[in-house]
Amino acid sequence: MRSGPQRPRSTACPISAPQPKPRARRSPAPSTMRPRTRPRWPRRRESSSRWRRHASMGGCARATSRATSSSSPVRRSCCRRGWTKIGPTNALAEAECRELEERYQNLAEQLEDITEARADLEDLISKLRQEEESRYEAVFGAVAANFHEYFSELNPGGRATLRHAEGEDGPRSGVEILVQPPRKRLQNVTLLSSGERSLAALALVLALDEVNPSPFTILDEVDAALDDANVDRFGQMVARLGTKRQFLVITHNHVTMSYASTLYGIHLDESGSSHLVSVRLDDIRKPATRAATTAQAG
Numbered sequence: 001m002r003s004g005p006q007r008p009r010s011t012a013c014p015i016s017a018p019q020p021k022p023r024a025r026r027s028p029a030p031s032t033m034r035p036r037t038r039p040r041w042p043r044r045r046e047s048s049s050r051w052r053r054h055a056s057m058g059g060c061a062r063a064t065s066r067a068t069s070s071s072s073p074v075r076r077s078c079c080r081r082g083w084t085k086i087g088p089t090n091a092l093a094e095a096e097c098r099e100l101e102e103r104y105q106n107l108a109e110q111l112e113d114i115t116e117a118r119a120d121l122e123d124l125i126s127k128l129r130q131e132e133e134s135r136y137e138a139v140f141g142a143v144a145a146n147f148h149e150y151f152s153e154l155n156p157g158g159r160a161t162l163r164h165a166e167g168e169d170g171p172r173s174g175v176e177i178l179v180q181p182p183r184k185r186l187q188n189v190t191l192l193s194s195g196e197r198s199l200a201a202l203a204l205v206l207a208l209d210e211v212n213p214s215p216f217t218i219l220d221e222v223d224a225a226l227d228d229a230n231v232d233r234f235g236q237m238v239a240r241l242g243t244k245r246q247f248l249v250i251t252h253n254h255v256t257m258s259y260a261s262t263l264y265g266i267h268l269d270e271s272g273s274s275h276l277v278s279v280r281l282d283d284i285r286k287p288a289t290r291a292a293t294t295a296q297a298g
Helices: 048-056 060-067 072-086 093-154 194-211 228-241 254-258 281-297
Strands: 159-167 170-180 216-220 246-250 262-268 274-280
Touching: 093 159, 093 194, 093 228, 170 194, 194 216, 194 228, 228 246, 228 254, 262 281, 274 281
Parallel strands: 216 246
Antiparallel strands: 159 170, 262 274
């Protein structure tokens, strides 16, 4: 070591080494990728049966599952609380179950009987409808034929017929009456005159009576709108049918009266009382017929 005087140190700050400049951070490039996040697992929903069990036992289901690994006394106490909330058992449950089973069996047998009865009724209804349809068609055809026959006799040269029409109960529940007088076209009965309608109505009544005869028939002034020729034909028809059936005809026409077998008249006297007068024309016609026959023979 040197023993001479030491050089004094300078008090000035030493020149430090140049420090490196901090680097500027580069902003990351924009990326379309989403940042990683923790996946959200869907919560497991409890089933309805488990929820009911949880509600009925006061949340004991979860406590039981959690306490299974810890200790058994907790599980037993939880089950005991659940049983307490359920309540006591019904001692008559078995008897009530048997009664309900018997009732169910009886009701099932009754339902089966009702089903069979309904099927039988439906079969019977279908058969009756078929028979009704067949009978209706037969009667309809017979009435239409008789209607044409009687109308052509009352009105020579004319014709009449019946046709199915739409009614209130179905497409074939109505009847249309078509009439064709001499030298006219076939048309509905509502378009005819009063005399022609009277002849058509009389022919239809006689046609129905021919299919289903009645003990007697009452005709109330059906000849009021007829002329003398039609009244004469009407009287002849009534006289011919009167040999098989009885007709009660109310009339003021003398031509119609001449074809009757018996006349009944109501006489009103001056006092206002009425009296019944009857005449049997057959008793008058027989002597006249005998006298005419004798005169022709002589």
